[in-house]
Amino acid sequence: MNKAIIITGPSGAGKNTIADYLIGKFSFLNYSISATTRQPREGEVDKVDYYFITVPDFKTKIEKDEFIEWEMVYTDMFYGTLKSEINRIWAAGKAIVFVVDVIGAKDLKQYFGDSALSVFIKPPSLTELRQRIMKRRTEHIDALEERMRRAKVEIKMADVFDKILVNDDLDTVFGEADDLIADFFNKKIK
Ligand code: 5GP
DSSP, X not given: OOOEEEEEOSTTSSXXXXXXXXXXXXXXXXXXXXXXXXXXXXXXXXXXXXEEOOHHHHHHHHHTTOEEEEEEEETTEEEEEEHXXXXXXXXXXXXXXXXXXXXXXXXXXXXXXXXXXXXXXXXXXXXXXXXXXXXXXXXXXXXXXXXXXXXXXXXXXGGGSSEEEXXXXXXXXXXXXXXXXXXXXXOOOO
């Protein structure tokens, strides 16, 4: 099948919720596990949620050209898509789901071209986004402000992606995501 779905948007917009929903529903989709240098949050598991690695390890992988794309998304926090993930997932006959920041998403879309559908998840408003990040309680207040600053820039880039989904009501957005998958994979799913 050799196809990919790229899910992007600001932190807290609901990218992972939507990706989890799609992967739970469609067994032909498989999550690309990114590498990161940030600390695991409570409940996150190494090699499931991310490959949690050190900054020196991350830099070695950059030197060895092991990433399709990588980004310092926040101060001293690196995130990247490993080439080995693509081989792993396509070799298993599955389609890949990437959940990445907007710059990574643009790079991936350029790399995969028409084989990938890029989807921007937009929060209903910045006020709502702030509430969601605060509710998640995973970030320090400084990190929250950095995420909000970045979100404003990211939202301005929404139009460069193939599709935009506004994540206001979850059931609605799940239905819209189903329709995108049906279209892109030419499948009947309802
Ligand atoms: P978080 O720390 O909330 O898990 O992720 C922070 C941001 O980094 C999110 O926007 C997330 O989608 C993005 N991200 C996760 N993995 C990657 C990756 O492999 N590449 C890029 N460019 N961004 C990523």
